[in-house]
Amino acid sequence: KAGVTQTPRYLIKTRGQQVTLSCSPISGHRSVSWYQQTPGQGLQFLFEYFSETQRNKGNFPGRFSGRQFSNSRSEMNVSTLELGDSALYLCASSSGTEAYNEQFFGPGTRLTVL
Amino acid sequence: GQNIDQPTEMTATEGAIVQINCTYQTSGFNGLFWYQQHAGEAPTFLSYNVLDGLEEKGRFSSFLSRSKGYSYLLLKELQMKDSASYLCAVISNDYKLSFGAGTTVTVRA
Numbered sequence: 354k355a356g357v358t359q360t361p362r363y364l365i366k367t368r369g370q371q372v373t374l375s376c377s378p379i380s381g382h383r384s385v386s387w388y389q390q391t392p393g394q395g396l397q398f399l400f401e402y403f404s405e406t407q408r409n410k411g412n413f414p415g416r417f418s419g420r421q422f423s424n425s426r427s428e429m430n431v432s433t434l435e436l437g438d439s440a441l442y443l444c445a446s447s448s449g450t451e452a453y454n455e456q457f458f459g460p461g462t463r464l465t466v467l
Numbered sequence: 468g469q470n471i472d473q474p475t476e477m478t479a480t481e482g483a484i485v486q487i488n489c490t491y492q493t494s495g496f497n498g499l500f501w502y503q504q505h506a507g508e509a510p511t512f513l514s515y516n517v518l519d520g521l522e523e524k525g526r527f528s529s530f531l532s533r534s535k536g537y538s539y540l541l542l543k544e545l546q547m548k549d550s551a552s553y554l555c556a557v558i559s560n561d562y563k564l565s566f567g568a569g570t571t572v573t574v575r576a
Binding site: 386395397409411455459 | 500508509510511512515556561562564565566568
């Protein structure tokens with residue numbers, strides 16, 4: 354079974370630009386969660402999508418948004434990039450239907466904002 | 468909000484045992500995960516605890532005490548490849564997964 358894939362793996366943008374990251378979950382998984390990982394803050398939860406609906410949301414500004422398609426693939430968008438948005442963005446997929454919700458992580462997208 | 472605490476760094480020698488503690492204060496509890504993350508790689512699942520007690524899986528064991536809001540991950544017979552960051556994560560009542568900042572374990576020969 355193929356794992357979680359994320360594209361692109363690396364991205365360099367400048368302040369004020371916007372960026373879209375993509376995540377393809379494991380086949381059959383309906384839940385996709387997004388996380389931001391920085392050395393100082395660790396893994397911070399952004400949001401979770403389940404069956405095309407945002408089911409949970411973390412404490413990030415409205416510049417961070419996402420969506421999920423009918424095939425469970427998900428995209429995350431960050432508008433008006435700031436230097437502090439430089440981070441590793443991880444997505445994780447799970448079945449989303451059980452309390453025991455083991456998440457399988459993708460390799461991440463390393464975003465650098467200059 | 469969620470508060471999950473674990474030590475920042477630990478160092479041990481090959482063959483030794485290391486215990487990584489995690490304390491948590493969350494809005495409800497639906498389970499606790501431990502993940503391993505090597506530098507530059509994605510986190511990988513190690514263990515899941517939802518009931519009190521010890522879960523053993525080979526060289527790795529995880530313990531949970533819900534009344535104390537406490538868990539530990541025990542790594543036995545340390546190997547060089549165990550050098551990594553270990554992340555404690557808790558599922559709260561709304562099924563959100565909240566992570567601690569991670570504990571970097573360095574194994575020395």
